[in-house]
Amino acid sequence: MIVEVLAVGTEMLLGQIVNTNAAEIGGRLADAGLDHHHQSVVGDNLDRIVAAIRHAATRADVLIVTGGIGPTQDDLTREAIAAAAGVGLVFDEAYAAELEERFAQRGRQMPESNLRQAHRPQGADVIPNPRGTAPGLRTKVGRMWVFAVPGVPAEMLPMVDEHIVPFLCGLEDLGPSVVLSRFIRTWGESESRIGEVLADLYEASDNPTLAFLASAAEIKIRLTAKAATRNEALDLIAPVEEQVRARLGSRVFGADEETVERILFDLLDKRGWTIATAESATGGMIAARLTAVPGASAYFRGSVVAYDVDVKRTVLDVPDVTIDEFGVVSEEVALAMAQGGAGRLGADVVIAVTGSAGPDEQERPVGTMIVAVRTPDGAAARTLRMPGDRERVRTYTTTAALHLARLAVQGAWWRDDRENIWVRR
């Protein structure tokens, strides 16, 4: 089965946004073992969208169209699919009523133009969109299945994951009936070094295949197996996963959906501890990540973002003498912030960050970021040197801080494999 992806939107042609959707969908099709030979982009122009759909029908079994299904006049995907299929648009009274009800629940009147979204090519089925007002569509153009999904990734990806891929896997002639991916999560080693350590496995292993995925300072190793059943796929993956884990050792912290936040909360749960943050250069990003997890309130007490030095003094009780002697960007101040945060916020564990995130230097060179973690068992600080711009420095430091807290709560205080680590108990 050959699947093609068509992205609709002039903003991509003008270079105003990058078509990340095609890559996201491509990755998912690969995971599912579906063939994928073409991706294309066309602007908000009816004739060109119709031509692109018809051209896809000459070479693909399935077409996924992203974008162009919103409420405004430049949203032309519905009309284009109908024209390519040679059918008319029909109006879905029930969906229109549902839309009106959604607006009413928020105490707002629905703008008339939203009714565009209740139109669909004759014979098309709806794919629900719980995260937005534009429903997805599933229909046929000739013998080719066509799916229309929103261009907004947060609305589009769940529809691909929850509807389109399972639907396609349910169609016949798919070959092996299960394609299963397992993700081994690592932190603390570069992608190229991990690639080197696993190079022979990467070459030798056809089923499962290996792939390396980097995101915000973590590297995931994806193992993808094809088999007749789920259990057979798991059996294929198990020995390779064992090899990967043996070679990477403590760099591996979890698998699949085990995020560092989730693991940290589980560890806190076992100890009966609460957590808080005291942040300067990360400006609340660590707190925001922790509170993004549903149920965070069982563990997370709060945070003091002490951006101004006065706030470090008055709210986090960092002694003047510590600031004067060591400077704001110092391990001593980070440790004092953690200690002060514990008292002020009534938390057992505190993650503290101070640093120089750029673009202007603050006391120490840009990219010098200091993380301290305090638990009832002790406290430690580490000085990190982060490359890249302000956004990257802050994001990577946020991830690093969560991992250092995970290790500290585990009692696996940071090993002295770098010279700039010290532990105070």
Place this chain on the structure above:
Amino acid sequence: MIVEVLAVGTEMLLGQIVNTNAAEIGGRLADAGLDHHHQSVVGDNLDRIVAAIRHAATRADVLIVTGGIGPTQDDLTREAIAAAAGVGLVFDEAYAAELEERFAQRGRQMPESNLRQAHRPQGADVIPNPRGTAPGLRTKVGRMWVFAVPGVPAEMLPMVDEHIVPFLCGLEDLGPSVVLSRFIRTWGESESRIGEVLADLYEASDNPTLAFLASAAEIKIRLTAKAATRNEALDLIAPVEEQVRARLGSRVFGADEETVERILFDLLDKRGWTIATAESATGGMIAARLTAVPGASAYFRGSVVAYDVDVKRTVLDVPDVTIDEFGVVSEEVALAMAQGGAGRLGADVVIAVTGSAGPDEQERPVGTMIVAVRTPDGAAARTLRMPGDRERVRTYTTTAALHLARLAVQGAWWRDDRENIWVRR
């Protein structure tokens, strides 16, 4: 002149890398006033590359092919162009010698496979590549110009900038030479309502064209004009922008790169005020957005993330009686958090948020989010009802809170066009 972009590489189809090259080239074509209607991606497969080149020749005057010109067996762009043009490959002895010389200068022997790069379609000219070993190519397939450039952005972009765009601009029948976009930024109205208000403009205006772009609760209206010069393009945009602004009134808050954070800081600068946040349900996200702006330290003092109710009491000094009488998710508590934050953090302006972000309900229905803003001029709270999941509720509330603070600092306290707004002075 219509220019098309074809990216060659299986890694894009598998989702392992994102095709940023297409966006980069698209932006440059727009700047140069060149029409650009299609972008596509095809894998490292000779037949499919040839078919893609031939299909482009049916609709474009120029094709830029990125990738597939390296030294390995899966680099097939040279062969594909020759096949599409119906010519053979010739071996360039001089270039082969030059390559060998380059390796010799670095004290290395040239791997044999590099000689692939000395082959080119008969009649093709070389575009020098000072940053790598793969030369670019310029030739014709039928009446269509074809350029081949490397997939590595650092090698590709200088060749586009220094060779391809100037070459195309030097060809005849170029038409308008500048394409200029201006973005009008709005908040507080739905995309569909904005589409309605501007419907006739959208229909009537061909140059500039209008488009609507939604991102994290803001809607941007893009005006794109084509003209002979930059000033002429600006002159075309000006009257349409005036119309858009007149119709949308206070919904418009800025243009182009004027983000709400940047505008808020500028307003604070004029008043000589500092800012802080007191966050519960947003968990530090507002602080993180404010501190993402370089230079935030001139205005931003810090934040208290009061996730646990104890922290609201002890650090933000929210009176027990207020919590007991109104509940944690109330306008009264949000106002008290803002007031307490001002004292504790020493800030003139405080944004406070409390709410029920889900998935579990907290006192009020999921999506009930309350924003309070306190300035030296007064304080106000607003109850928002946000649709969607936890992530979306928190992201949209963060944007809303920044806008409500912008309005408050402007002295444009929130108008009572919704019943649930009240202002305390």
